[in-house]
Amino acid sequence: MFEAFKAKAEGAGCQVVRFATRAEALDFILQFMRDEGVADAPGTYAVWADSPLLKGIDTKVLEAKVPGLKFTVTRQLAKDAKIGVTQMEWGIANTGTLAQDSSAVEQRLASALTWVHIALVGTDNLVPDLPALMTKMHPSKNGYIALITGPSRTADIERVLAIGVHGPERLVIVCVDELGRMNP
Amino acid sequence: MKKGFTQSIHNALGNQNLGGILDRWNYPVTRAKAYEGIDFEALRTQIAEIKGSAAGHLNELAEQFKKAAEARGAKVFRANSPQAVKDYILELCLEKGVKKVVKSKSMASEEIHLNKDLAKHGIQADETDLGEWIVQLAHQTPSHMVMPALHLTKEEVSDLFSKETQQPLSNDIQELVKVARKALRGKYFAADLGITGANIAIAETGTLVIVTNEGNARMVTTLPKIHVAIVGLEKLVANYVDAAPILTALPKSATSQLITSYVSMITGPVQNDDGTMKDLHIILMDNKRTEMAKDPEFKEALQCIRCASCLNVCPVYRLVGGHVFGHIYTGGIGTILTAWFNELKTTEDIQGLCIGCGKCKEICPGKIDIPGLILQLRRRLATKQGLPFIQKTALQIINNRRVFHAMLRAASLGQIPFAKEGFIRHLPMFLSNLSEFRSLPTIAPAPFRDLFKKIRQPKCKTKVAFFSGCAIEFVFPKIGVALVKVLNKAGIEVLFPEGQSCCGIPHWGSGAFDMAALAAAHNLKPLMAEDVKYVVVACATCATALKKEWPHILKAEGMENLVPVAEKLASKTVMFTELVDKLIAEKRLTLKDGQKLQSVTYHDSCHAKRHVGIFKEPRAALAGAGFEVKEMIECDTCCGMGGSYTVKQPELSMSMLKRKLDNVEQTGAEFLCAECPGCLIQIGGGLDKRGSKMKAKHPAELMVDRFKDNPDQD
């Protein structure tokens, strides 16, 4: 399932990485932020919306490790951030889609306003298709379900593809094996 | 047709931008790829059922939706008229002190011209979908339902953006998109209220489903504290799971994507970024939709999921775009929706643009018979207003074979000068005063019925009746003669029932269903009089009538008593190549020895391919008759003939022809073959005018000397 998911997500223009443990994923993300030039100035922040990946981790320590990384996601900070990290509940294999419970506003801000969206998902939490997802996520429980596939795109001018029109220009999917088992 | 309208067609034809963009996109191929591994027929049947059943319960579903959404904290307002929608929004704006609005794409708001009203009250509404924003800056309306600014070039967009952002800009599309991103970012943050539409509204849960690629709907529903969704009632479906097939088809049909970048499913208010809850208002807009749902014919149009694939494949849309062909809602489906949401009369001109080729119907994920419904519109308009006198007289004359032939012949020899100006222009297919791209066909000195009597046929056990249709009878009697000769070789004797006349499709196409029904009734008796194995037609248009439409037309016009006979006739009717293919398989026709292999390219007439599904048989029959079939690009795209279309929409017809001729000639085949005299007049005339070496031939003509004599004639 992971391979199918990865192929479709890459086909939609995502970068997909996979790690066995939370610690490895965390290292990757922090390094990614440094490589992307995250710094403590408007335009170069990174915002991280709450995620099970952070469970038991002192975010203060992380903030100290990467200046410019913020764990409080406000409208202004998200606007001035380059990178946003959010949690995803499920992945859909046959389209390379991520499904998020976006009811919490910081999940929406961090994934919609930033240039680069890092999406975390448990490798075990992949379903084959949309009907399968619908058995997992239901409007009666989730007030705002967001399905995200690849970066923001448009072809409104002469049908030429352009990436990153209102939302992120890049979508990096971080699959974490350990995370799957922690998910509801 | 109004003068201004003819002029706008002319202008649109001069602008090749939109057509060029659609061509480069190569939609049919990319669409097919997106649907790989999916049973499209099953999927669209499912969608048609879901939407069809919802259309049958609009009121109940609207109430159910209201209850469910209100239980979750949304405010739901049911509005009957466009004015009621606008009043509600204006009042809300007044109450909350709203000055700035951001909108994500909403056809419903376009339908009611909302922005204009808001502006009148000092409220600025900015579109955020890139295409919509461009169109807004240009003070235009969308030319395509999914890609609103498809008609504008990057140069034009650059000019618009330069003016708006007051800076010089290049024509680089990537750069232009970034300029829009920056300009619109500010607007999201400043807006007090966000307006969206919805692609689906789920009654069971009170959920709005919004599909975008750009991510603007996510901004519009997140950043402003108030969210208003304007939802046409046709967006309702009963259950959560009903959304799945629609979401599966919509992106594939709309943009050849597996799924769009974003799908948002919103149920009730969610948190704003200052900790308050969203003020969520959902307006369920009727504006004639329940009335439409009650109409047994037009209820089907509510199955539309607004994918706009019907525009992408439409040969007419490709040429003239959505500003000519449509009004807010564009193309064939746009014609239908406009007739309801506005008024039947307002669509009088655009109704005439559809050539009835059926391309859209073939790929519509809502399984809507778009050309069929456009015909219904014409029918209603014709019933309401009556056809123009001249057109009516012309259509009546067709039914009298002798008079008809005499007139046509005289007219073609230039003996009735007034004729060209008068009713001749309204006759199907034969004559028009346009010859820039196409030579005119000559009316044969003697009609087929006279030639037929002179053919000496062997007496055979198997007998078939031949229905010639007007074009073979008057323009191409030699096709009829060839047909008789080929069938004789198989030991089949051909009868020609004298009482036959026009098949009625020209009347039907003009909306005169009553006259079409009379034509059908008039033909049934002579055709059923003899005990024959088959009724053979060699014209795809007539085939549509005999094989398919007569029973429906008779039923629609209250002649139910004739329906069983018409159905019996339909089951007996075969197209010429369909029969030849069979006879070859049965070895009743075998290739003569020493035949030279010749090459031919086959044009699928719209009627043959999409109305009666005959496209494999002619190829097989031609191959069996010793021809190599060289396929052309877009072999089943309309040649622009379309019965009287070529006369009523000459410029459009000629533009379609030009494209067809290019494709035909590219194959380098020796012959162009089509089993439709109308297409042969159009394409053959075009080839002739170009001075092409290629000849246009009917299959019967190509096959006339190809087969051995059949030994078992008695």
Ligand code: SF4
């Ligand atoms: S009529 Fe059919 S093809 Fe056209 S937009 Fe509607 S669903 Fe799509």
Ligand code: SF4
């Ligand atoms: S039938 Fe042909 S001409 Fe008419 S709307 Fe459909 S595609 Fe266009």
